[in-house]
Amino acid sequence: MRTEVVSEPGDPSRPNEDFAGVGLPACGQGGCVIVLDGVTPPKGDTGCLHSVPWFTARLGGALTELTVSGRDLTLSEILSRAIRRTADAHATTCDLSHPRTPQATVILARWSQKSLEYLVLSDSTLLLRSPDGTVTPVQDDRLSRLPRSALATDALVDATVRNREGGFFTAAADPEVASRAVTGTVPRTEVRALAALTDGATRWTEKFHEGDWPDCFEVVRKEGARSLIERVRALETADREARVRLGRSKTHDDATVVYVEL
Template sequence: MRTEVVSEPGHPDRANEDFAAVGLPACGQGGAVVVLDGVTPPATETGCLHSVPWFTARLGGALTELTVSRPDLTLREMLARTIGGTAEEHADTCDLSHPRTPQATVVLARWSALSLDYLVLSDSALLLESPGGLVTPVLDDRLDRLPRAARATEALVDSTLRNKEGGFFTAAADPSVAERAVTGSVPVEEVRALAALTDGATRWVEKFHEGDWAQCFGLLRKEGAGALVDRVRELERADREERRYLGRSKTHDDATAVFVRL
């Protein structure tokens, strides 16, 4: 197995809110990938004393430990446990009912000698490549399917859509959102390689339309995870005036790409 992990903040003066880890069990069989994209908080009150990087470090660290130490747990069970455990760490000091309490999108992949299990929650992406080269994206597209009018303002999103039925879900303080995640399992021999990407890296496909998921995977395989992030940064710099599309919330976003050859 060979792995490559690249994570770059959207701005050098701002903390990276993403988290990425690759875990290998001591038994030497299988492995796991954990990628979180922390949701940037608004400038207004969030009800929490802690930063998004504080949250993603704790949730991501707990998930990494469980993915390699508890093969008896499903990925949904792991996510529920770690959301609950992280919430307990600051429930006494923070208002965890606030819609903008620290939260993150989640990609998990765990494989053994027999199978590969996966989980995706919100708008990060997992790509699976078959031995024949077919690339299958695993996406939670609920946010993309919502009408633009329903996402007109942050306040509207927070009050009607964020972690609500009919809207979209992130890992925040409610363990039950784990049941909302996109999950599945495939025989491990059907996966030659995989990639986990935060939406700062998926911009190459989803925002700038430089290629499809298969072409994105080809770029990762040929030139590496760093090349994908570099390409996104080049496109962002060329698009500062946002002429190519409307509605981008940030000129630059934290971008994380993990590429694994099994």
């Protein structure tokens, strides 16, 4: 099995808010991938004493332990337990009901000799490549389906669509959000390789339209995960048109790519 993990902050002077990990159980059978994209809050109160990297490190650590050891648990159950464990770590010091309490997008993938399970929550992307080369994206597209008017300001997002019915969901402090994730299982023989990408890396396809998902996957497979991120950085800094395509998004975002050949 070949694995590659690359994660780069959008701004070298700021901590990377992403989390990435690959787990290989001691039994030598199967494995897992965990990728989190911490949600950068706007300036102002979040109700929490802790940073987004603090949150993603603890949620990512809990997910890694539970995904590797909890083979009897579904990925939704694992996410629910990990959220609860993380919330309990700061419930006595922080207001976890605040809409901007630390939160993250989630990708989980776990495979055995028989099957591959996946879970995606919010706007990170999981790509599955079959033995015949077909690339299938697994996405939670609720955020992208919202009208621009619903996302006009941070205050409007927090009041009307963040972690609300008819809006979109992230992993924050409510374990019940795990039931909102996109989940599924495919036979292990139908997946030759996978790539998990935060939206800082998927900009190559989603923002700059340099290629479709199979093209994006081939860049990672043939040139490496770092090459995809380098391509994104070049596009972000190229010209004024980049700023138009990015809209309200920050010029450079944390970017993470995990690649696994099974």
